[in-house]
Amino acid sequence: xxxxxxxxxxxxxxxxxxIRQTFRRPQLAAPLVVxxxxxxxxxxxxxxxxxxxxxxxxxxxxxxxxxxxAMMQACMLAGNTGxxxxxxxxxxxxxxxxxxxxxxxxxxxxxxxxxxxxxxLLIAAWFIVIGLIFGVEFQSGILGVAWIFGCVATTAVxxxxxxxxxxxxxxxxxxxxxxxxxxxxxxxxxxxxxPDNLMLQPAAxxxxxxxxxxxxxxxxxxIISGFSGSHTLRALVSMAGLLLIGFTLSTFALKSRLKRG
Amino acid sequence: xxxxxxxxxxxxxxxxVKAVDGVDLAVQAGEIYxxxxxxxxGKTTTVRILTTLxxxxxGRAIVAGHDVAxxxxxxRRAIGVALQEAALDPLMTGRELLDLQATxxxxxxxxxxxxxxxxxxxxxxxxxxxxxxxxxxxxMRRRIDLASxxxxxxxxxxxxxxxxxxxxxxxxxxxxxxxxxxxxxxxxFLTTQYLEEADQLADRVGIISSGKIVAEGTPAELKSQxxxxxxxxxxxxxxxxxxxxxxxxxEFGKILPPKDGRLQVEIAGGAGDISPVVRALDERGIAVxxxxxxxxxxxxxxxDKTGEHLEGSTTDPEPE
Amino acid sequence: MSAxxxxxxxxxxxxxxxxxxxxxxxxxxxxxxGVLAPTIxxxxxxxxFGNLALLPGFEADKYQSFIIPVxxxxxxxxxxxxxxxxxxxxxxxxxxxxxLASPAPRPVILAxxxxxxxxxxxxxxxxxxxxxxxxxxxxxxxxGLLVATVMIMGLAATAATWGATLAFKFxxxxxxxLMQAGTLLAVLTTTAxxxxxxxxxxxxxxxxxxxxxxxxxxxxQGFVGDVSWADTWPGLVALIGIWVFFTFLALRGxxxxxx
Numbered sequence: 001x002x003x004x005x006x007x008x009x010x011x012x013x014x015x016x017x018x019i020r021q022t023f024r025r026p027q028l029a030a031p032l033v034v035x036x037x038x039x040x041x042x043x044x045x046x047x048x049x050x051x052x053x054x055x056x057x058x059x060x061x062x063x064x065x066x067x068x069x070a071m072m073q074a075c076m077l078a079g080n081t082g083x084x085x086x087x088x089x090x091x092x093x094x095x096x097x098x099x100x101x102x103x104x105x106x107x108x109x110x111x112x113x114x115x116x117x118x119x120x121l122l123i124a125a126w127f128i129v130i131g132l133i134f135g136v137e138f139q140s141g142i143l144g145v146a147w148i149f150g151c152v153a154t155t156a157v158x159x160x161x162x163x164x165x166x167x168x169x170x171x172x173x174x175x176x177x178x179x180x181x182x183x184x185x186x187x188x189x190x191x192x193x194x195p196d197n198l199m200l201q202p203a204a205x206x207x208x209x210x211x212x213x214x215x216x217x218x219x220x221x222x223i224i225s226g227f228s229g230s231h232t233l234r235a236l237v238s239m240a241g242l243l244l245i246g247f248t249l250s251t252f253a254l255k256s257r258l259k260r261g
Numbered sequence: 262x263x264x265x266x267x268x269x270x271x272x273x274x275x276x277x278v279k280a281v282d283g284v285d286l287a288v289q290a291g292e293i294y295x296x297x298x299x300x301x302x303g304k305t306t307t308v309r310i311l312t313t314l315x316x317x318x319x320g321r322a323i324v325a326g327h328d329v330a331x332x333x334x335x336x337r338r339a340i341g342v343a344l345q346e347a348a349l350d351p352l353m354t355g356r357e358l359l360d361l362q363a364t365x366x367x368x369x370x371x372x373x374x375x376x377x378x379x380x381x382x383x384x385x386x387x388x389x390x391x392x393x394x395x396x397x398x399x400x401m402r403r404r405i406d407l408a409s410x411x412x413x414x415x416x417x418x419x420x421x422x423x424x425x426x427x428x429x430x431x432x433x434x435x436x437x438x439x440x441x442x443x444x445x446x447x448x449x450f451l452t453t454q455y456l457e458e459a460d461q462l463a464d465r466v467g468i469i470s471s472g473k474i475v476a477e478g479t480p481a482e483l484k485s486q487x488x489x490x491x492x493x494x495x496x497x498x499x500x501x502x503x504x505x506x507x508x509x510x511x512e513f514g515k516i517l518p519p520k521d522g523r524l525q526v527e528i529a530g531g532a533g534d535i536s537p538v539v540r541a542l543d544e545r546g547i548a549v550x551x552x553x554x555x556x557x558x559x560x561x562x563x564x565d566k567t568g569e570h571l572e573g574s575t576t577d578p579e580p581e
Numbered sequence: 582m583s584a585x586x587x588x589x590x591x592x593x594x595x596x597x598x599x600x601x602x603x604x605x606x607x608x609x610x611x612x613x614x615g616v617l618a619p620t621i622x623x624x625x626x627x628x629x630f631g632n633l634a635l636l637p638g639f640e641a642d643k644y645q646s647f648i649i650p651v652x653x654x655x656x657x658x659x660x661x662x663x664x665x666x667x668x669x670x671x672x673x674x675x676x677x678x679x680x681l682a683s684p685a686p687r688p689v690i691l692a693x694x695x696x697x698x699x700x701x702x703x704x705x706x707x708x709x710x711x712x713x714x715x716x717x718x719x720x721x722x723x724x725g726l727l728v729a730t731v732m733i734m735g736l737a738a739t740a741a742t743w744g745a746t747l748a749f750k751f752x753x754x755x756x757x758x759l760m761q762a763g764t765l766l767a768v769l770t771t772t773a774x775x776x777x778x779x780x781x782x783x784x785x786x787x788x789x790x791x792x793x794x795x796x797x798x799x800x801x802q803g804f805v806g807d808v809s810w811a812d813t814w815p816g817l818v819a820l821i822g823i824w825v826f827f828t829f830l831a832l833r834g835x836x837x838x839x840x
Binding site: 337 | 595679681685
């Protein structure tokens, strides 16, 4: 039991370090919030008339629709940023210091992901506040907001774990940084920014079955129309799947790293 | 006319920090001037002012007959600069670097190729000429940097810590090249934290501390200011032997206070006095346990003038 | 500036451009990020917002023809900002001291940086145009292509002076996000996503006064219709105006470095 507690303390410490690291390096923190916020503001005003298109879902405004996409974008970037910091730790040898400590090696990974989860919560809070300021009405109320917090944090952890597996395998920050364009490819091929029925082919078909679309739609529902069982369930299953993939990949990557020494 | 001349040179940074505080220098043409100082003493700031990379906030500086503040263009045409932490582009080849440097100095393309070949040969990098600088060793980087500073045959060459971090062989190669340049008439302004380097290369040395010149002269002059050569002798036997030895040593020069139980005597004749001293002690039946000829070093000068050892000094600091 | 001083400056500019090109040719994959980002955005925005072209008042038949100038400008702006980032690295590492200690005139040194950005902007520009034509972007005609090329090169030069201004001010690569975000913001707060009458809220006001809107419309004209001098000169004037402004700031920043 005392070992468990010790590991829990390490996870907490490393989580705090991860968050401090992000805020102390403007080049890490800025893209998380600034970039998605700018894009949200510009796309909302630039493509706002999209709500006049036939078959566009019923919304109070385009911002209501876009908010979930912006949060998804930010939490994917948060996951990637955490993995970049992990790779930098490996490059600078700090990782070795942690691995040499008498604690479970998995707590080192969990510490980083805990930091990512907290970043996810902060991101959700930021965009929810922005939404409230600019008139978004959360149709499912407090429960919906709580659900969004959970979704953003969970998705950030899932993508953080996937990116961490690449950081652990390559040990190079530049490789993890190279995932940024990929994040946008995945986002553009989902319903993060537009409903799939109004997207062009073949993106529309891909977005229809992209698990990321299920998560975004699950986050969007309580904002624009209230919970619906099917969307919520699909979001839950998708998040569980992404988490499972993330943890499996990162666990194997950590094991492989430890074996390589 | 001096090649480098400064009068009451000052540089004040934000927060009223005076990095250079009333520096007067007069470096004669054809001289190698060693500029010594610990980190933060104002050494690099002075060099940056003299090479037009920084404006003085007070006083005047004339380099190669041109005022650094009012005629920086003429100064730049007359000087060569090899700065600390050789700023080289790892993606360029040695030949490309020299070509770029020659272009920056307005050397026509018809002359650039031959010039590069000459300089590469001079610094022993002919074979590495077409390799990217990123693959060069530390010594090779310093040599290509030195060559790049020479493309326009400068009147005055500024070398900012040219051998810091180099192995002894690479260091010696740079020293040889600096001496050769100086023999050809180039004035060299050399900053260094290696006392041995200043001692070996410099005709004159200036020591800067807290932005002020605290000592200046030839290495011999400076060393003579802090003492003359002396012998440190440990004798066997008790107090009686020591008293007798002191009497004998008194005939050779001034007796200095004992150090760690060893007798000390100044000797004017240097190493030539050692044999007579040993004979004199032997005649009195005194056995010598150890004997060492100690000469003042630039580090002694440095300690005397600044109260601290020079960082990176090749002379081991004395225990506190 | 006399003819002789111009001819004396050309080799310096050529050498500095050559050095800048080294990175592209000697670092494997160095050109990829600069090409990838605008291409992904072009394809992504086309796929996502493609049906906006169905809105009444939209001036292009296909959204890809409407949006391609944005990606061309984005590529040029990123290339210019990257020049600023590289300059900041050169300042940090001491390379730039070598240029400052040389007798080469300051404007010539800046010209070398800026011209290299203009040339490098042709790489993402060419890729985006090829990809665009492959997915059905309207052929802009040679005149339209020429106008777009001039504008893109000019924008890259302008973004390079912006990047250089920040590099001289902060002297660190940490300023990179500011350089990139600034150019991105400037390009996107125009009629990037939709024609001016279809923009909403604050963006409609900003796009009306953002001089880059004129530049974007000049680049766009060949892709969505005919090329005319009336649609070209406002873009040219805007570009020259911004370029002069940031060139002045960059030169002042360079002078301050040795002050």
